[in-house]
Amino acid sequence: MKQTYIEDIASHDGEAVEIRGWLYNARSSGKLRFLLVRDGTGLIQAVAFKKDLPEEMFNLIDQLTQECSIIVRGSIHADQRAPGGYEMSLQYIEKVGGAVDYPITPKEHGVNFLIDHRHLWLRSSKQHAALRIRHEVVSAIRDFFNQRGFINLDAPIFTPAACEGTTTLFEVDYFNDKAYLTQSGQLYMEAGAMAFGKVYCFGPTFRAEKSKTRRHLTEFWMVEPEVAYMDLDGLMELSEDFISYIIERALENRKEELKTLERDTSKLENIKPPFPRITYDEAHKLLIEKNFNFRYGDDLGAPEESAISESFDKPVMIHRWPAEAKAFYMKRDEDRPELALGMDMIAPEDVGEIIGGSQREDDYDIILQRIKEHGLPLEAFDWYLDLRRYGSVPHSGFGLGLERTIGWICGTPHIRETIPFPRMMYRIRP
RNA sequence: UCCCCGGUGGCUCAAUGGUAGAGCGGGUGGCUGUUAACCACUAGGUUGGGGGUUCAAGUCCCUCCCGGGGAGCCA
Numbered sequence: 001m002k003q004t005y006i007e008d009i010a011s012h013d014g015e016a017v018e019i020r021g022w023l024y025n026a027r028s029s030g031k032l033r034f035l036l037v038r039d040g041t042g043l044i045q046a047v048a049f050k051k052d053l054p055e056e057m058f059n060l061i062d063q064l065t066q067e068c069s070i071i072v073r074g075s076i077h078a079d080q081r082a083p084g085g086y087e088m089s090l091q092y093i094e095k096v097g098g099a100v101d102y103p104i105t106p107k108e109h110g111v112n113f114l115i116d117h118r119h120l121w122l123r124s125s126k127q128h129a130a131l132r133i134r135h136e137v138v139s140a141i142r143d144f145f146n147q148r149g150f151i152n153l154d155a156p157i158f159t160p161a162a163c164e165g166t167t168t169l170f171e172v173d174y175f176n177d178k179a180y181l182t183q184s185g186q187l188y189m190e191a192g193a194m195a196f197g198k199v200y201c202f203g204p205t206f207r208a209e210k211s212k213t214r215r216h217l218t219e220f221w222m223v224e225p226e227v228a229y230m231d232l233d234g235l236m237e238l239s240e241d242f243i244s245y246i247i248e249r250a251l252e253n254r255k256e257e258l259k260t261l262e263r264d265t266s267k268l269e270n271i272k273p274p275f276p277r278i279t280y281d282e283a284h285k286l287l288i289e290k291n292f293n294f295r296y297g298d299d300l301g302a303p304e305e306s307a308i309s310e311s312f313d314k315p316v317m318i319h320r321w322p323a324e325a326k327a328f329y330m331k332r333d334e335d336r337p338e339l340a341l342g343m344d345m346i347a348p349e350d351v352g353e354i355i356g357g358s359q360r361e362d363d364y365d366i367i368l369q370r371i372k373e374h375g376l377p378l379e380a381f382d383w384y385l386d387l388r389r390y391g392s393v394p395h396s397g398f399g400l401g402l403e404r405t406i407g408w409i410c411g412t413p414h415i416r417e418t419i420p421f422p423r424m425m426y427r428i429r430p
Numbered sequence: 431u432c433c434c435c436g437g438u439g440g441c442u443c444a445a446u447g448g449u450a451g452a453g454c455g456g457g458u459g460g461c462u463g464u465u466a467a468c469c470a471c472u473a474g475g476u477u478g479g480g481g482g483u484u485c486a487a488g489u490c491c492c493u494c495c496c497g498g499g500g501a502g503c504c505a
Contacts, residue, residue, distance in 0.1 A: 008474075024459075025465090025466080026462075027463095027464045027465075027467055027468095028461085028466080028467090029461055029462060029464055029468085030461065030462045031461085031462055032461090032462045032463065032464075034463075034465080034467090036465085045464090045465085046465090047463080049462070051462095064453095065456095079466085080464095081463065081464085082463095084466090101440070101455090101456075102455095103440070104441090105440085105441065105454070105455045105466090106454085106455085106466045107441070107442070107455070107466065108442050108443095108454080108466090109441060109442070109453045110441080110442070110498095111497095111498070112437090112497060115443090115497095116484040118491085120446075131446095138431090160450075168503090183504095184461070184505095196448080205505080207503085207504070207505085209501085209502090209503055209504070210431070210502095210503095211501095211503065212498080212500080213499060213500065213501085214499070214500090214501065215504090216503090216504075216505085217449095217505095219457090220505065221505095222505060238484050240464090286437080299503080301501080302500085302502095303501095316504085328450095344505095352504095352505085353505060354505065355505075356504080356505065361435090366443080399505060400505070401504090401505030402505085403505080404505060415505095425444085426497070427497090428498085
């Protein structure tokens, strides 16, 4: 008999189908058995009456354990009492693989235990929902850039040196030479933008910083578009269109999953352009009004970010930062050379920074001087300087943290639940 | 690296310095509409390691290990 997936079950009302999956939970009442079956696409309850089944099949049900794999057949019919709205009247059941002492029970577990069993935790409904939303967000990101004519041009993961110098990198042995895992594809995307006009890379990024917080992973995914002839204002417009599109897609296609996660979607429905844009100067003023002891020129810490995002119900973009606090490659504001044309987007609901971007310095002499000022090894940037030697143009780009974005959409407190196998400072297993 | 919190049956937790317990999960039995089902019975423990104080330590002290989330830094 042909396999039917639970997600398609509504179109099989009244038919007999076969479902291949796993036992999610079982309950019984006298000569009646309720089996909650999952197949990866959904959950359905199968009901078995003793009188409707051969004796050995009915007896088999009582030997089934949580997460053992089973094949069930029966007729489908709508039933309001059933979770999911449809129910199967069981006519046949077959055990495929056993499951003795499945560790994750239907009751509470601590984070420690669950993370240790991440390979099994993926089967639980909330994790399942979060990762299906991840899939949607990834698809939306690719669709957004495809629709706008961007070329996907992925950056290398092995890199010869730091892109920005300061951040801690994972060092690897590269045929008896040193190499590092990428912390950003940006410099390569700048080369790509000069070749293709509009490009993006989308892949894993590695940071060896000893950060132990709910918004950090040592391995995370980053999307980095880079556009030739785009200035900072164009970049902010691109960012808000991008974020709005992602949110819209999640709301449109992942309603069920958001419901499973008990996400208050009213806060997401509001996320439409334009987003508030404030300068660093305005952010500074806002913090002083809120009685923060915040010195002009300092970078925004986590408490400052929270305070600013609380003042808005949409993501807020903060632009034009004191240049000392920012990276060497950012272009300076013509009217205020002490300011860098950088932009950070802070998501609401205390999610923190999800986007960091800037207009890049495109002048050969100035960027050469910046590299020297930052004490970076010139020889490593030789190819990068070529981009300013041969037909340099104004250009801009940003990086979006995928897991932080998904965490925001899902309303999960910790971003580790937004990636299948999180890598954190003290966790590399499973 | 620094600050704070934690480590007790498989899991989640309780236990004034004085007999280590409950709920869930497992096992057995019961129940014809269960929704984290319910009811009864039952098995299950070197309290993270080491040292110390004490008549007596899960509990107090020292130390080490492991983990958590916050700072810094970032996406």
